[in-house]
Amino acid sequence: xxxxxxxxxxxxxxxxxxFLFVATTLASAQDWVRTGTNLGAxxxxxxxxxxxxxxxxxxxxxxxxxxxxxxxxxxxxAGIFDMVSKSMAPTVMPGSPQEIDLAQWNxxxxxxxxxxxxxxxxxxxxxxxxxxxFDAKNAQSAQVLGLQYNEALTPDTARHIAHEFADAIIARLxxxxxxIAESKIFYISDRSGNKEVWEMDYDGANQQQITxxxxxxxxxxxxxxxxxxxxxxxxxxxxxxxxxSMGLRRLVSFPIHDGTDYSPAWSPDGNSLAFSSSRSGxxxxxxxxxxxxxxxxxxxxRGPDVSPVFNPKTGDQIAWIxxxxxxxxxxxxxxxxxxxxxxxDGGYATSVSWSPNGQFLAFAWSRNYGPGAPGxxxxxxxxxxxxxxxxxxxxxxxxxxxxWSPDGRHIVFQRTVHGHxxxxxxxxxxTGQQALTxxxxxxxxxxxxx
Amino acid sequence: MKTYRKNSALAIAALAAFLITTxxxxxxxxxxxxxxxxxxxxxxPTASITVTPDTINSGQSAALNWTSxxxxxxxxxxxxxxxxxxTKTVSPAETTTYxxxxxxxGGSTDATATLxxxxxxxxxxxAAPEALTESEFEQNVKPIxxxxxxxxxxxxxxxxxxxxxxxxQSHPNAKILIAGYCDERGSEEYNLALGQNRANSAKTALTQxxxxxSRIRTISYGKEKxxxxxxxxxxWQQNRRAQFSLDQ
Numbered sequence: 001x002x003x004x005x006x007x008x009x010x011x012x013x014x015x016x017x018x019f020l021f022v023a024t025t026l027a028s029a030q031d032w033v034r035t036g037t038n039l040g041a042x043x044x045x046x047x048x049x050x051x052x053x054x055x056x057x058x059x060x061x062x063x064x065x066x067x068x069x070x071x072x073x074x075x076x077x078a079g080i081f082d083m084v085s086k087s088m089a090p091t092v093m094p095g096s097p098q099e100i101d102l103a104q105w106n107x108x109x110x111x112x113x114x115x116x117x118x119x120x121x122x123x124x125x126x127x128x129x130x131x132x133x134f135d136a137k138n139a140q141s142a143q144v145l146g147l148q149y150n151e152a153l154t155p156d157t158a159r160h161i162a163h164e165f166a167d168a169i170i171a172r173l174x175x176x177x178x179x180i181a182e183s184k185i186f187y188i189s190d191r192s193g194n195k196e197v198w199e200m201d202y203d204g205a206n207q208q209q210i211t212x213x214x215x216x217x218x219x220x221x222x223x224x225x226x227x228x229x230x231x232x233x234x235x236x237x238x239x240x241x242x243x244x245s246m247g248l249r250r251l252v253s254f255p256i257h258d259g260t261d262y263s264p265a266w267s268p269d270g271n272s273l274a275f276s277s278s279r280s281g282x283x284x285x286x287x288x289x290x291x292x293x294x295x296x297x298x299x300x301x302r303g304p305d306v307s308p309v310f311n312p313k314t315g316d317q318i319a320w321i322x323x324x325x326x327x328x329x330x331x332x333x334x335x336x337x338x339x340x341x342x343x344x345d346g347g348y349a350t351s352v353s354w355s356p357n358g359q360f361l362a363f364a365w366s367r368n369y370g371p372g373a374p375g376x377x378x379x380x381x382x383x384x385x386x387x388x389x390x391x392x393x394x395x396x397x398x399x400x401x402x403x404w405s406p407d408g409r410h411i412v413f414q415r416t417v418h419g420h421x422x423x424x425x426x427x428x429x430x431t432g433q434q435a436l437t438x439x440x441x442x443x444x445x446x447x448x449x450x
Numbered sequence: 451m452k453t454y455r456k457n458s459a460l461a462i463a464a465l466a467a468f469l470i471t472t473x474x475x476x477x478x479x480x481x482x483x484x485x486x487x488x489x490x491x492x493x494x495p496t497a498s499i500t501v502t503p504d505t506i507n508s509g510q511s512a513a514l515n516w517t518s519x520x521x522x523x524x525x526x527x528x529x530x531x532x533x534x535x536x537t538k539t540v541s542p543a544e545t546t547t548y549x550x551x552x553x554x555x556g557g558s559t560d561a562t563a564t565l566x567x568x569x570x571x572x573x574x575x576x577a578a579p580e581a582l583t584e585s586e587f588e589q590n591v592k593p594i595x596x597x598x599x600x601x602x603x604x605x606x607x608x609x610x611x612x613x614x615x616x617x618x619q620s621h622p623n624a625k626i627l628i629a630g631y632c633d634e635r636g637s638e639e640y641n642l643a644l645g646q647n648r649a650n651s652a653k654t655a656l657t658q659x660x661x662x663x664s665r666i667r668t669i670s671y672g673k674e675k676x677x678x679x680x681x682x683x684x685x686w687q688q689n690r691r692a693q694f695s696l697d698q
Contacts (some may be wrong), residue, residue, distance in 0.1 A: 218642075263641060323640070
């Protein structure tokens with residue numbers, strides 16, 4: 001049913017030649033970021049036809065509408081496609097390979113190299129979707145993907161199947177890297193009246209409150225397996241690390257120590273937590289098991305040490321923020337505390353996040369920060385090996401708390417304008433910025449590991 | 451089995467003790483012997499006794515007041531012979547019934563007054579001089595302020611620390627909570643750590659000025675709680691502080 005990988009590679013070479021002019025127009029100073037984050041030098045021209053509705057009832061019509069919207073938006077958000085806008089696409093809904101005329105899609109103005117199409121129906125309380133991905137330039141052997149989905153009808157089924165089909169297309173055309181359409185973002189929202197941990201889909205859908213603590217929740221961090229959520233609770237007893245079980249829907253035990261602990265971080269194997277603690281006086285980075293055992297301190301300089309994050313690729317390095325020389329800077333070290341290396345050369349740098357491939361750091365940086373100057377604080381990406389950096393946000397207010405998506409192609413962040421904060425996403429090269437929250441204040445987003 | 455037997459033995463002992471006590475009571479009842487029949491001519495004595503107040507806490511005192519007429523010989527149990535009328539300050543440790551007997555030519559009479567003593571005294575004596583209210587604390591222990599992104603004690607904070615420390619030393623039982631605060635700029639997480647450093651600096655300064663470190667707890671609110679919410683330097687300065695409060 002499916003095309004071989006070698007076919008896909010041949011196809012990619014052909015596309016590269018065809019769209020050389022696109023590549024040249026996209027060439028910019030951000031090439032190294034685009035390459036490192038697999039966003040590619042040029043994008044595949046992809047059309048997503050509206051899926052054909054087979055049958056006729058209200059539930060189906062709603063499902064079809066949602067499916068078409070979500071599929072198109074997932075493929076657009078992926079960052080690796082040059083999407084054919086709906087206005088340029090042929091106004092047909094091919095429901096099967098027999099019904100599609102590839103020449104129609106390959107011709108101007110659509111100029112599609114690839115077409116996703118199919119049908120959706122509701123039978124006996126189940127949603128059935130047939131989805132195809134065809135190579136518009138290879139009529140002889142056009143099929144790249146042919147997939148069938150059959151899932152019980154719920155209000156979320158059409159959205160869910162659209163995510164699955166989008167991720168299959170992204171994995172096939174995007175170098176085998178899994179899509180993020182089913183990933184989650186955890187964040188702090190005050191819309192209930194208190195700062196609680198909330199969760200949403202990667203595209204801002206299905207926003208729901210997770211904690212009901214009624215104090216101040218901060219720094220949510222989801223575990224690599226998605227089963228546990230670590231965060232910081234700040235109340236009149238100080239700050240303490242709490243762990244919430246997503247399965248049990250309640251807090252599970254983690255030792256509390258005198259209200260001096262902040263900013264937890266999971267090791268990629270899910271067995272350890274790094275966090276900032278001032279239990280020995282000065283705020284330092286500590287590591288313990290998830291049960292709170294094997295506690296050890298790994299920094300020892302006077303001044304704030306906070307916001308640790310493990311190298312998600314290897315687990316044997318930690319990046320964190322230290323004010324040991326004055327204004328906060330980004331540092332990295334081995335997870336036993338040796339090989340300390342300062343990464344930023346000045347300004348005010350905070351909130352570091354490590355890319356899934358281990359190659360980059362994203363962080364918030366005010367390069368000209370000083371007394372009396374309100375922070376012109378932007379998101380930057382730095383290549384760890386070369387210390388080369390790139391500014392991703394410009395003049396959009398104060399941005400902070402970048403967090404990498406599991407595919408390394410996206411970054412979610414906090415954007416604050418006139419004291420009001422929202423959660424935004426963008427591609428890892430700074431393009432495609434869009435708001436995910438619009439209600440209350442959204443802060444400190446954390447993207448799930450998968 | 452052994453425990454059971456032991457328990458029964460205890461129960462029997464308790465029963466015996468109970469019987470003995472009640473027995474004694476019985477004997478006591480007829481004790482105040484009937485006074486001699488009054489002489490036909492002399493007027494019978496009268497007597498009254500009061501205690502004010504009639505309820506005290508142990509350690510406090512009350513005034514006994516008694517009067518009598520036609521009596522030549524007045525005595526109060528536990529005190530002995532007294533004037534025919536008088537007052538006396540008493541301070542019993544437990545509830546006491548003062549039984550006054552007045553004898554005269556016309557016979558004798560008696561009167562009683564009961565002074566109820568409430569259970570152990572509430573703890574005012576030790577705590578009274580120390581009970582520091584939050585407002586007193588706030589008036590006397592002033593916050594100290596910090597420079598931008600700094601946690602070192604400024605020279606203008608030294609005198610504040612000295613005054614704070616001397617007040618705290620004169621109230622050695624007061625526990626102290628030091629909370630570190632930051633202005634709205636910068637990152638929430640980093641400011642939590644910076645606020646902790648500010649609270650720690652204030653604690654070190656107080657202990658160097660002689661306040662016992664074991665009385666002090668520190669926390670940081672970072673930029674999560676603001677004293678002033680405007681976006682200017684005078685407001686930011688208000689928010690860059692270590693605040694002292696009474697730790698309950």
